[in-house]
Amino acid sequence: MATGMTTRETKRLQTRERLLGAAIAEFKRAGMAEADVSAIVGAAGVAHGTFFFHFPTKEHVLLELERREEARIAKRFAAFAKTHDDLASTLQEAVRQVLGLERRLGVVLFKEFLALHFSPTRPPAEEGDDHPLVVLVAEQIDRARGAGAIDPDVDAMNSAIFFLLGLYALLITVDDSQARKNLVDDYLTRTLRSLQPAVRPRR
Missing domain, CATH: 1.10.357 (Tetracycline Repressor; domain 2)
Structure with a gap:
């Protein structure tokens, strides 16, 4: 954990990392244009809107x-x-x-x-x-x-x-x-x- 980070900030970064990893895996499978955001959030274990909070597109x-x-x-x-x-x-x-x-x-x-x-x-x-x-x-x-x-x-x-x-x-x-x-x-x-x-x- 980075020095001075709150628990909330740490969880936010962890969520972003999970989403990034899941998105890259999905992009490798289907390409960016055909990538399924539902599959990404499902793999990351977060709500659908969470993806767009971290990555607008x-x-x-x-x-x-x-x-x-x-x-x-x-x-x-x-x-x-x-x-x-x-x-x-x-x-x-x-x-x-x-x-x-x-x-x-x-x-x-x-x-x-x-x-x-x-x-x-x-x-x-x-x-x-x-x-x-x-x-x-x-x-x-x-x-x-x-x-x-x-x-x-x-x-x-x-x-x-x-x-x-x-x-x-x-x-x-x-x-x-x-x-x-x-x-x-x-x-x-x-x-x-x-x-x-x-x-x-x-x-």
Whole structure:
């Protein structure tokens, strides 16, 4: 129990956790659009209206899941980056973290997670909305640029966004297979190659 929390506050958080867990399980089974709120509240052992007290819409469940998963990925990626200073390793780690997210969520929920992630109509997040993995990848690209390892004209933030958008698109459009693994490896190689300093023609 968190220090200073009342019994009522603790019970409210426990109820929210049960609802979140039940909702994620239902989303994995049926997808967000087809998810049955009655099944969710039944699994959580609460009244129907309790769901909407904690989560005004089903999209708000995904927002909470997004916040938690992004924090988890950012923490792991930042720890890795502290001991690896080459861009190839850190971009490969970003790929591993995203693949880990896909495994945890399952194919259906992963696709819906990303759809909401980039939706222009997504509900506002309660605790910021800066997509920390993008920021961390941009920091690694910027560090490589400062060390002279990549082209000095590279825009670190744009490159991070392009890299992750391309990775997400590849994962949700190609079934999990050896062919997809090969495509991901090739995508990483081509991304790194695109960041290399341009070869200037001799005069």
